[in-house]
Amino acid sequence: MTKVGYIYLIDDDDSMRESLTRMLRDVGYLVDDYSSGAKFLEKSLPISPAVILLDMQMPDMTGIELQEKLLKLRRKTPIVFVSGQSHPHQIVQGLKKGALDFLFKPFNLEELLKAVADAIEFDQGQLKRVSVDMEIKRDYESLTPREREVCIWLVQGLLNKDIAVKLGTTDATIKVHKARVMSKMHADSVQMLVKKYLESDLAHHPLNALPKG
Secondary structure, eight states: OOOSOEEEEEOSOHHHHHHHHHHHHHTTOEEEEESSHHHHHHHOOOOSSEEEEEESOOSSSOHHHHHHHHHHTTOOOOEEEEESSOOHHHHHHHHHTTOOEEEESSOOHHHHHHHHHHHHHHHHHHHHHHHHHHHHHHHHHTSOHHHHHHHHHHHTTOOHHHHHHHHTSOHHHHHHHHHHHHHHTTOSSHHHHHHHHHHTTGGGOGGGGSOOO
């Protein structure tokens, strides 16, 4: 039975790569294996949820160097490093750049499967957050320019009467705009509206730079 999740295995040791690929496929994972970081960059396609099992020491480019390239490409697939030696500075560097775990050879199947499962679960969470973020931004884009203005002032903590003064209109009109904002943004409280606004960084949404009308 195929498990939920995809594994990119990158290791220049042919016997290790073949052994791990067979082992992971036997327990149900879909696995793509690569003998170098360069081949991975050339041939792999982004798939999610997934994990990259990445050998730390390889001749063409180290695991850390590949990690840096992936960060520049904005590929956020979680990385689990595999190493035959302990290099504390590399471990610290990899963790600072977002690696989820390190496995030191020799490791057992249980350790490997736990690291893989944890990383795939993490990537599922990333995928969900991206989906939620896109939904919030679509909702925000459905607001009229005036509703966006009201939304911004609500997020800043202004009351209806204060927003009315800011926008040169009446309290009753702002109440109508506020109700539409809350409905379109699927927020049942101002606190929820603020949370969505901040989490999706709507303050820097391109629409906010457009002339208001």
